[in-house]
Amino acid sequence: MKLSFISRLLALPALLLTLTTQAVPVYVQAGPGSFNHAALDLLAARKHTDYQRLYSGTPAHTYASAAQAQTWAFSALANSTIEGQLVPAIVDAMRSYQVTELSAAVHMPIEMCVFGLDKTGKITHAASHPAALKQIGRWLSAHQIHTKPVPKGPNEAARLLAAGQFDQNTVAVGSCALKAVYPQLTLRETSIQDNPDNHTLFGLMKMEKRPHPISEDEARTALAQVVSQANTLINTRTDSAKVLFSHINQRLAQMQPVALFKAQKHKPIEDLSREAVVLSKALEQARQQCLDTGSVEAFFQAQMDAAKAIQYRYRAQWLAEGVPNQQADLTQLRNTLNQLGAAILETLSRHLARHGNLTGELTAVFRQSVDTDNLSEKDKNRLYAALQNVRRVENCSVTPL
Numbered sequence: 373m374k375l376s377f378i379s380r381l382l383a384l385p386a387l388l389l390t391l392t393t394q395a396v397p398v399y400v401q402a403g404p405g406s407f408n409h410a411a412l413d414l415l416a417a418r419k420h421t422d423y424q425r426l427y428s429g430t431p432a433h434t435y436a437s438a439a440q441a442q443t444w445a446f447s448a449l450a451n452s453t454i455e456g457q458l459v460p461a462i463v464d465a466m467r468s469y470q471v472t473e474l475s476a477a478v479h480m481p482i483e484m485c486v487f488g489l490d491k492t493g494k495i496t497h498a499a500s501h502p503a504a505l506k507q508i509g510r511w512l513s514a515h516q517i518h519t520k521p522v523p524k525g526p527n528e529a530a531r532l533l534a535a536g537q538f539d540q541n542t543v544a545v546g547s548c549a550l551k552a553v554y555p556q557l558t559l560r561e562t563s564i565q566d567n568p569d570n571h572t573l574f575g576l577m578k579m580e581k582r583p584h585p586i587s588e589d590e591a592r593t594a595l596a597q598v599v600s601q602a603n604t605l606i607n608t609r610t611d612s613a614k615v616l617f618s619h620i621n622q623r624l625a626q627m628q629p630v631a632l633f634k635a636q637k638h639k640p641i642e643d644l645s646r647e648a649v650v651l652s653k654a655l656e657q658a659r660q661q662c663l664d665t666g667s668v669e670a671f672f673q674a675q676m677d678a679a680k681a682i683q684y685r686y687r688a689q690w691l692a693e694g695v696p697n698q699q700a701d702l703t704q705l706r707n708t709l710n711q712l713g714a715a716i717l718e719t720l721s722r723h724l725a726r727h728g729n730l731t732g733e734l735t736a737v738f739r740q741s742v743d744t745d746n747l748s749e750k751d752k753n754r755l756y757a758a759l760q761n762v763r764r765v766e767n768c769s770v771t772p773l
Contacts, residue, residue: 617741
C-alpha cells in the first residue's frame, strides 16, 4: 500500500538520515558542469554527503528515470526571470509525472562564468547555449565579443574548448561548476550576467508516472504547489538561520559598551586570559550541544577577533571625539555575553540538526543580519567562513545547558 504524500513528508527525517549515510542514486537534470550540478553541490555541502549523480538531460527523461528506478530526481523548478517563474520544460514534464515526495530545496543565484584556455589572451568569441548567450548581452557588447551558439549547452561549449575545437581567442560561458569538470580551463571572469537577481529554485524529489497525462494548466497548478512547498522549506531554513545570526549580531553589539568600560578604566583591549576562559567555556558547551569542538574553536576565535577589532575602532574614534560619558558595568556585560554565547551554540546545534550545514546560500542573509557598527566586510567574511565549517557530531545526545 502506497504512503500518502503527507505520510511521506512525516517520514522525511529517516529518509534524510539515509541520504547522509550512503550514496543514494540521484537523477540530475542537464549534465556535469550545469547549474543543476552547482545546486546539487550546495545541497551535498549542506547535508555533508555525496550523491551518486546520474546526469539525465531533459526534465522529462530525468523524471522518467527516477520514477522507474524509484529513487531521487533533482531538477530546476522555478526561475525569477521567467514570466510566471515556472520553467516551461518542467511544466511539460509534470504533465506525465507527479511529485510524491519533496526532500529538500535549493534557491541559488545563477552566476555566469567565463572560461578560457589562458588567463590573459584577447577574447573575440564566446561559446554557449543560445539562451545563456542572451543573458550576457551587456558583457558581449561592452567587450565587442561575437557569439558562437552551441545548442547542446554550456557543458558542450566547455568540452569543445578544452578539446581544442575552438581557437585561443574563444571562451566558454556557463556555470562556475564547469571548472570541476574541465580543470584544464582557466576561470577568466565571474558574474557577467545582465540580471544580478537571476535565481533558480531546485528540488530533490521522488516521482511517479501519472496514470494519464494532464493538461498544461493542470501541470502548472501541480508545479506551483511543489514550488510553494519548496519555498516553505527554504523559508523555514532561512528563518532558523536568522535567529542564529541575530544572536551573533547581539553579541558583537555588546563590544561598544565593553570598549567604553575599558577606555574609562584605561584597560587594554586585548585580554588573553579572559579569552582563554571564554573559549574554554564555549568548548565545554559545544560538547554538550553535540558540536565538533575543533570547528567551534575556530569560529569562536574569529568571533573574539572581530570583537577586538570593533573595540579598537571605537577607541580610535574616541581619540578624536572623546570618550562618551556613559556608565558601563563589566559584570553585567560579561553575564550578557555568556548568555549570548550559550544561545549561539544551542541555536547553531539545532539548526545543523534540522537544516544541515550552513552554506553559501545564506551568505547574503548573514551579511544583512550581522550589521553591528565598526564590523568590517573582512570581519564578516572570516566569521561566516568559520561558521560554515562548524559541524555537528553524529550519534550524540544534546545535554541541556
